[in-house]
Amino acid sequence: MLKIGDVLLVSIQVELEDQVVLELQDDLAARIVDSGASGVVIDITAVEIVDSFVGRMLATTAAISRMLDAQTVVVGMRPAVAITLVELGLSLGGVRTALTLEKGLEILARRDDSRPAQL
Amino acid sequence: MxxxxxxxxxxxxxxxxxxxxxxxxxxxxxxxxxxxxxxxxxxxxxxxxxxxxxxxxxxxxxxxxxxxxxxxxxxxxxxxxxxxxxxxxxxxxxxxxxxxxxxxxxxxxxxxxxxxxxxxxxxxxxxxxxxxxxxxxxxxxxxxxxxxxxLMELSTPVVKLWEGVVAVPLVGTLDSARTQVVMEKLLQALVDTGSDQAIIDITGVPAVDTEVAQHLLKTVVAARLMGAECIISGIRPQIAQTIVALGIQFGDIVTKSSLADALKHALRRGDAAVVRPGGRA
CATH class of the missing domain: 1.10.490 (Globin-like)
Structure with a gap:
């Protein structure tokens, strides 16, 4: 978990198992509070397989972050993953998404122009 | 014998x-x-x-x-x-x-x-x-x-209209197999071209029923999951009437009657730099 300005960058490089996702959620919530981050970017470029559990956890993670006043952007979702989620009926309502990490950071920077993310 | x-x-x-x-x-x-x-x-x-x-x-x-x-x-x-x-x-x-x-x-x-x-x-x-x-x-x-x-290959080209804008002109009847191909191709094109605006043009689709609408919605949601916005264009008057009569909800998906309108909308939303011949942005 990296911190860039007041954005937390979570890059997922391993296959998402249920336990890993739960730990990630805990860690992330703790880090947001500790660092006072205002944005979270979850990079799932390396993720090739998702199931309904992971899909739901992405949504809840985003909701938790929002509660802690940090907006979450999920970036780099592969086409196959997107299709799977749609077929599972998960549209991840309330989660912002972006094609690339760069665009994800842009969204966060644009959101609080008054307090631009110091990149 | x-x-x-x-x-x-x-x-x-x-x-x-x-x-x-x-x-x-x-x-x-x-x-x-x-x-x-x-x-x-x-x-x-x-x-x-x-x-x-x-x-x-x-x-x-x-x-x-x-x-x-x-x-x-x-x-x-x-x-x-x-x-x-x-x-x-x-x-x-x-x-x-x-x-x-x-x-x-x-x-x-x-x-x-x-x-x-x-x-x-x-x-x-x-x-x-x-x-x-x-x-x-x-x-x-x-x-x-x-x-x-x-035929499947031929009938589903994904074209890049502008920096950051891709379009799929759909021609012919849509069934689940074709929509699957369209969806995959469109999503792949989004990744390949790094576009965050997609236009699905249904001018060439003869009829829209609940199934076709369902497929379109799925494609739009999948594109959204990847961080791209979809616009559905080329909705003819009869098709608009059918969609309303069938009670299909397109929700907050932007729909335009012509591809030109859709492109204009996409460019405005994508903040793309439109440079006019005069040199002014």
């Missing part, structure tokens, strides 16, 4: 007059094909087949599935496939084989034993004829499925 003797007798009969019988066969077949295949080629094909048939009989029994008839089956499959590709009818294809029966047809002064042998041969040739038709049908099916695949 035991099978072995029948075979021996048939081989005798067939080899004794191989030249004239072969010629008669070629002659009979060429009449039905009416010169759409060159005589030399036909002659070569049938004579090979004839020789293989005699070899098969000599080699073992009257079972066309046996090893001895492997050569015959291979030749027939080849012949049948070529015919199917060249557009000959099933009858014409089958006749090529079945005409072989006529050349050996017994006359009044044929002995009873030979007539029985002929009946066995006739059965054998019938089976081979059926085999030919089977291969013919299979080849046709292969051609059809290959064409369906090509």
């Amino acid at each position: 035991p099978e072995q003797d029948t075979c021996t007798r048939l081989v005798e009969l067939l080899t004794a007059e191989q030249e004239s019988l072969g010629a008669a066969w070629v002659e009979a077949v060429s009449r039905t094909l009416r010169g759409r295949i060159s005589l030399a080629e036909l002659d070569r094909e049938l004579r090979e087949l004839y020789a293989a048939l005699v070899e098969g009989l000599r080699g073992g029994g009257l079972d066309w599935r046996g090893d001895a008839f492997g050569e015959v089956r291979a030749l027939l499959a080849e012949l049948s496939r070529t015919r199917a590709r060249q557009g000959f009818t099933p009858t014409e294809t089958a006749t090529s084989v079945l005409a072989g029966k006529d050349v050996l047809a017994p006359s009044e002064d044929t002995s009873a034993g030979d007539v029985r042998a002929y009946l066995h041969l006739s059965k054998l040739i019938d089976a081979l004829g059926l085999f030919t038709l089977e291969v013919y049908a299979k080849t046709r099916e292969e051609i059809i499925s290959a064409q369906a695949e090509q």
Whole structure:
């Protein structure tokens, strides 16, 4: 978990198992509070397989972050993953998404122009 | 008469007059094909087949599935496939084989034993004829499925309209298989071009029902998950009426009546730099 300005960058490089996702959620919530981050970017470029559990956890993670006043952007979702989620009926309502990490950071920077993310 | 003797007798009969019988066969077949295949080629094909048939009989029994008839089956499959590709009818294809029966047809002064042998041969040739038709049908099916695949490929291009904007002009009826292809291609194009605006143009879609709408919505949601926004354009008046009458909710998906409007909208939303010829942005 990296911190860039007041954005937390979570890059997922391993296959998402249920336990890993739960730990990630805990860690992330703790880090947001500790660092006072205002944005979270979850990079799932390396993720090739998702199931309904992971899909739901992405949504809840985003909701938790929002509660802690940090907006979450999920970036780099592969086409196959997107299709799977749609077929599972998960549209991840309330989660912002972006094609690339760069665009994800842009969204966060644009959101609080008054307090631009110091990149 | 035991099978072995029948075979021996048939081989005798067939080899004794191989030249004239072969010629008669070629002659009979060429009449039905009416010169759409060159005589030399036909002659070569049938004579090979004839020789293989005699070899098969000599080699073992009257079972066309046996090893001895492997050569015959291979030749027939080849012949049948070529015919199917060249557009000959099933009858014409089958006749090529079945005409072989006529050349050996017994006359009044044929002995009873030979007539029985002929009946066995006739059965054998019938089976081979059926085999030919089977291969013919299979080849046709292969051609059809290959064409369906090509059509699928052809009918779903994803075009890049602008920096950051891609479009899929949909033409023809949408079913689940096609929508799946469209969805995959569109999403892949989003990744490849790094576009975050996608336009789905349904000008060429003749009718929209709940199923098609469902497919469209899925595509839009999948694109959103990847971080791209979709616009549906090319909605004709009748289609708009149908959609409303069916009670389909497009929710917050942007719909435009023409591709031009959609592009304008996409550019505005994507903050793309539109440089006019005058130099002003």
